[in-house]
Amino acid sequence: xxxxxxxxxxxxxxxxxxxxxxxxxxxxxxxxxxxxxxxxxxxxxxxxxxxxxxxxxxxxxxxxxxxxxxxxxxxxxxxxxxxxxxxxxxxxxxxxxxxxxxxxxxxxxxxxxxxxxxxxxxxxxxxxxxxxxxxxxxxxxxxxxxxxxxxxxxxxxxxxxxxxxxxxxxxxxxxxxxxxxxxxxxxxxxxxxxxxxxxxxxxxxxxxxxxxxxxxxxxxxxxxxxxxxxxxxxxxxxxxxxxxxxxxxxxxxxxxxxxxxxxxxxxxxxxxxxxxxxxxxxxxxxxxxxxxxxxxxxxxxxxxxxxxxxxxxxxxxxxxxxxxxxxxxxxxxxxxxxxxxxxxxxxxxx
Amino acid sequence: xxxxxxxxxxxxxxxxxxxxxxxxxxxxxxxxxxxxxxxxxxxxxxxxxxxxxxxxxxxxxxxxxxxxxxxxxxxxxxxxxxxxxxxxxxxxxxxxxxxxxxxxxxxxxxxxxxxxxxxxxxxxxxxxxxxxxxxxxxxxxxxxxxxxxxxxxxxxxxxxxxxxxxxxxxxxxxxxxxxxxxxxxxxxxxxxxxxxxxxxxxxxxxxxxxxxxxxxxxxxxxxxxxxxxxxxxxxxxxxxxxxxxxxxxxxxxxxxxxxxxxxxxxxxxxxxxxxxxxxxxxxxxxxxxxxxxxxxxxxxxxxxxxxxxxxxxxxxxxxxxxxxxxxxxxxxxxxxxxxxxxxxxxxxxx
Numbered sequence: 001x002x003x004x005x006x007x008x009x010x011x012x013x014x015x016x017x018x019x020x021x022x023x024x025x026x027x028x029x030x031x032x033x034x035x036x037x038x039x040x041x042x043x044x045x046x047x048x049x050x051x052x053x054x055x056x057x058x059x060x061x062x063x064x065x066x067x068x069x070x071x072x073x074x075x076x077x078x079x080x081x082x083x084x085x086x087x088x089x090x091x092x093x094x095x096x097x098x099x100x101x102x103x104x105x106x107x108x109x110x111x112x113x114x115x116x117x118x119x120x121x122x123x124x125x126x127x128x129x130x131x132x133x134x135x136x137x138x139x140x141x142x143x144x145x146x147x148x149x150x151x152x153x154x155x156x157x158x159x160x161x162x163x164x165x166x167x168x169x170x171x172x173x174x175x176x177x178x179x180x181x182x183x184x185x186x187x188x189x190x191x192x193x194x195x196x197x198x199x200x201x202x203x204x205x206x207x208x209x210x211x212x213x214x215x216x217x218x219x220x221x222x223x224x225x226x227x228x229x230x231x232x233x234x235x236x237x238x239x240x241x242x243x244x245x246x247x248x249x250x251x252x253x254x255x256x257x258x259x260x261x262x263x264x265x266x267x268x269x270x271x272x273x274x275x276x277x278x279x280x281x282x283x284x285x286x287x288x289x290x291x292x293x294x295x296x297x298x299x300x301x302x303x304x305x306x307x308x309x310x311x312x313x314x315x316x317x318x319x320x321x322x323x324x325x326x327x328x329x330x331x332x333x334x335x336x337x338x339x340x341x342x343x344x345x346x347x348x349x350x
Numbered sequence: 351x352x353x354x355x356x357x358x359x360x361x362x363x364x365x366x367x368x369x370x371x372x373x374x375x376x377x378x379x380x381x382x383x384x385x386x387x388x389x390x391x392x393x394x395x396x397x398x399x400x401x402x403x404x405x406x407x408x409x410x411x412x413x414x415x416x417x418x419x420x421x422x423x424x425x426x427x428x429x430x431x432x433x434x435x436x437x438x439x440x441x442x443x444x445x446x447x448x449x450x451x452x453x454x455x456x457x458x459x460x461x462x463x464x465x466x467x468x469x470x471x472x473x474x475x476x477x478x479x480x481x482x483x484x485x486x487x488x489x490x491x492x493x494x495x496x497x498x499x500x501x502x503x504x505x506x507x508x509x510x511x512x513x514x515x516x517x518x519x520x521x522x523x524x525x526x527x528x529x530x531x532x533x534x535x536x537x538x539x540x541x542x543x544x545x546x547x548x549x550x551x552x553x554x555x556x557x558x559x560x561x562x563x564x565x566x567x568x569x570x571x572x573x574x575x576x577x578x579x580x581x582x583x584x585x586x587x588x589x590x591x592x593x594x595x596x597x598x599x600x601x602x603x604x605x606x607x608x609x610x611x612x613x614x615x616x617x618x619x620x621x622x623x624x625x626x627x628x629x630x631x632x633x634x635x636x637x638x639x640x641x642x643x644x645x646x647x648x649x650x651x652x653x654x655x656x657x658x659x660x661x662x663x664x665x666x667x668x669x670x671x672x673x674x675x676x677x678x679x680x681x682x683x684x685x686x687x688x689x690x691x692x693x694x695x696x697x698x699x700x
Contacts, residue, residue, distance in 0.1 A: 137599070138599050138602060138603075148535050151535065151542065151543045152543060183588060185498050185501065185583070185584055185587040185588065192501065192584070193501045193502060193584065217587075217588070217591050218587065218588040218589065218590065218591025218592035218593075218594070218595060219591040219592065219594055219595030219598070220595065221592050221595055221596075222592070222595040222596040222598070222599035223595055223598075223599065231588075233535070234535055234542070234543065234585065235584065235585050235588050237535040237567075237568065238533060238535065238567070238568040238581075238585050238588070238589050239568065239588050239589060239592045240568065241567050241568025241569040242568035242569065242571050242572070242589045242592045242593050242596070243568075243592050243596045244568070244569055245568060245569030245570065245571055245572040245573055246571075246572040246592070246593045246596035246597055246600075247596055247600065248569070248572070248573075249487070249488050249572035249573065250596075250597065250600040252488060253488075253628050253631070253632070254604070254628065256628075257621065257624040257625055257627065257628045258621060258624060260624045260627070261623070261624060263620050263621075263623075264620065264621045264623070264624035264625075266617075266620050267616075267617040267618065267619070267620030267621030267622075267624075268617065268621060269617070270613050270614065270616050270617030270620065271607065271608060271613075271614045271617030271618060271621065272617075273611070273613075273614070274607040274608060274610045274611060274614035274617075275607055275614075277607065277610070278603050278604065278606075278607045281603070282603070
C-alpha cells in the first residue's frame with residue numbers, strides 16, 4: 001500500500017447495492033482526493049475482484065476480511081451486543097485505534113449510531129451526539145440537526161447542537177460566520193415549548209463564532225434564512241423528510257406538466273439544459289452523507305439506497321470533516337463556550 | 351335581507367387587507383354558494399360602501415357595527431380578556447347564539463383559537479381542539495392536524511385528532527374511507543416516542559370509518575400516502591410550513607431556470623399552459639382555510655395575507671363543514687369510538 005496522508009475505513013457490506021456501490025464510490029472519491037487511502041471491511045472474495053478493476057484505487061486500498069455483517073433490520077441493541085467482528089464494527093474500531101481517520105457506512109443507521117457512540121465515545125462537554133445533514137436552499141446550503149438521534153431534547157442538548165452545527169457549517173460548508181436558528185412554531189420570543197425558549201435564552205447570552213438569529217419556522221428551512229437549523233431529533237427528522245418529499249412531488253408535477261401536451265414537450269426540450277442545472281443543484285446524491293456529530297471520531301452515514309456517486313459524496317463529507325479539523329474545532333468551541341456560559345449571569349439565572 | 355338557509359359570520363376587520371379583501375371574498379363565495387348569507391362584523395362606515403358595489407351580496411348581507419378590533423400582535427390572553435365587543439368576538443358570539451352557522455376570520459390566530467374555544471366550548475369527548483388544514487399531494491389532497499394548537503400531545507390527544515381528521519377528510523375532502531397515519535421518524539412499530547406508539551396501539555384496536563395505516567414519515571406527507579396525517583402541534587406546524595417553503599423554493603428555482611437563457615425562455619412560453627395548470631394545482635390560495643376542529647361550532651381561520659380568492663376558499667371550507675354536517679359526524683364517531691375503545695381489552699391493557 002502506498003503511503004497516504006489520510007485513511008478512511010469503509011463498511012464495504014452496508015447499503016442496498018454493496019459492495020459494488022462502495023468500491024465504485026471509493027474510486028470516484030479517490031479521483032477527487034488523491035491523497036486518501038481506504039480500508040475496506042467485508043467479504044474479501046467479493047471486494048477483491050471489484051477493486052481489481054481500478055488500478056490506482058487498488059494500490060491505495062487494503063481489504064480486511066470478515067464474513068460477518070449487520071443486517072438492515074437488526075436492532076441497535078442487537079448490533080451492539082452481537083455485532084463484534086462485523087464489517088461495520090471493525091471499520092469503526094479502526095477509527096478508535098487510530099488506523100483510520102474516519103469511517104463511512106451505508107448500513108443500518110441505528111446500529112451505526114449505537115456502535116459509533118459506544119466505541120468512539122462523545123467529546124468532552126457533549127451529552128448526546130446528533131445526526132446532521134445539509135441540503136440546498138434558496139441562498140446556498142444549510143445544515144440541520146438533530147435528525148433523529150434524540151427524539152426529545154432539553155435546552156442543554158439544543159445548545160450543544162448549535163455549537164456543533166456551527167462548526168459543521170464552518171468546516172464542511174465553508175461558511176465563515178454561520179448564523180444559527182432554533183426551529184419553532186413562531187418567531188416571537190413567547191412561542192414554543194420550554195426547551196426551545198430556554199435554549200434561546202442561553203444562546204443569546206453566550207458568544208458563538210457567527211451569530212444567533214433567534215427562532216426560525218418551517219418555511220425558513222428551504223429559504224435558507226440561517227446556515228444552521230437546530231431542533232430535536234423528532235422534528236428534524238420529520239422536517240428534512242418533508243423537504244425531500246416535497247422536492248420529489250414538485251419534480252413529478254413538473255414531469256407530468258411537460259408530458260401533458262406536444263407543445264409542452266417541445267418547450268421542455270428547449271428548456272432542458274436550464275432544467276438540468278436545476279436537477280443537478282437539487283440532486284439528493286449531492287447531499288448524501290449524514291454526520292454523527294459530537295463523537296470522538298468522524299463517522300458518516302450514507303443513504304442505504306444511494307449509488308456510487310452518492311457514496312463518493314458521503315466519503316467527501318468525511319474527508320472535509322477530517323482535513324478541516326472539525327473535531328478539534330468542536331473541542332475548542334466547547335471549551336470556550338463552557339467558560340463563557342459559566343460567567344454569564346443570565347444563564348445562571350435560568 | 352333575503353331568507354337564506356345558511357348564515358356565515360365574518361370578522362370583517364381581520365387580515366392584512368381587511369375589510370376590502372373580506373367583502374370581495376364574500377362576493378366570490380356568494381356566487382359559488384347562492385343560498386349563503388353573511389353577517390359582517392366591523393366598521394360599518396368602511397364596510398357599507400364596499401358592499402354597495404355588489405348588489406346581490408348586499409341583499410344577502412347584514413352589517414353589525416363595532417369599532418373595536420383585536421390587533422394582530424395581541425396576546426391570546428389579552429384578546430380573551432379585553433376583546434369583548436370586537437369584530438372577532440362578536441362574530442364568534444353569533445355562532446354560539448345560533449344566529450350564524452359558522453365563522454371565518456383572517457385575524458390573529460391565537461386570539462381566534464382562544465376566544466372560539468372559550469365561547470363555543472369543545473365537543474363531548476374531546477379534550478383539546480386542533481388546527482387542521484389540507485394541501486395538495488401526489489395522489490390528491492390530504493389533511494394534517496394538529497398544526498399548532500397543542501405543542502405537545504399525549505396518546506389520547508393524538509387518537510382524538512385521528513377521529514376528527516377522519517371526519518374532515520370525509521366531509522370536506524369527500525374521501526369515502528380515509529386512511530389515517532401517525533407521523534413518526536420511522537415506519538417500524540418500535541420507532542418514536544411513547545405518545546405515538548401508544549396512540550398507534552389504541553388506533554389499531556379500535557374500528558374507525560376508513561382504516562388506520564400505521565406510522566408515516568415526513569416524505570409521506572407530499573406523497574399522499576394517507577388521507578389524514580396526525581401529529582402534535584409542534585411537529586405539524588413545522589412540517590406544513592416546511593412543505594410550503596419547499597414548494598416556494600422549487601417555484602423560484604424553476605423561474606430562475608427559465609430565465610437563465612433565451613432558448614429556455616422560449617421553452618417556457620411553449621410549456622406555459624401546462625405550467626399554469628401546475629401553478630393552479632399548487633396555488634396556496636386554493637388551500638387557504640385552517641379549521642379549528644373539536645369545537646361546538648364551525649370556526650375557520652384564513653391566512654392573514656391572503657386575497658379575496660383565498661378568503662372565498664376559507665368561506666368554502668366553512669360552508670362544506672356545515673352542509674356536510676361535520677360536527678354531527680364528529681359527535682357520532684366519538685360516541686361509537688368511545689364505546690369501542692372501552693370494550694377493547696388491548697386498550698384496557700395499556
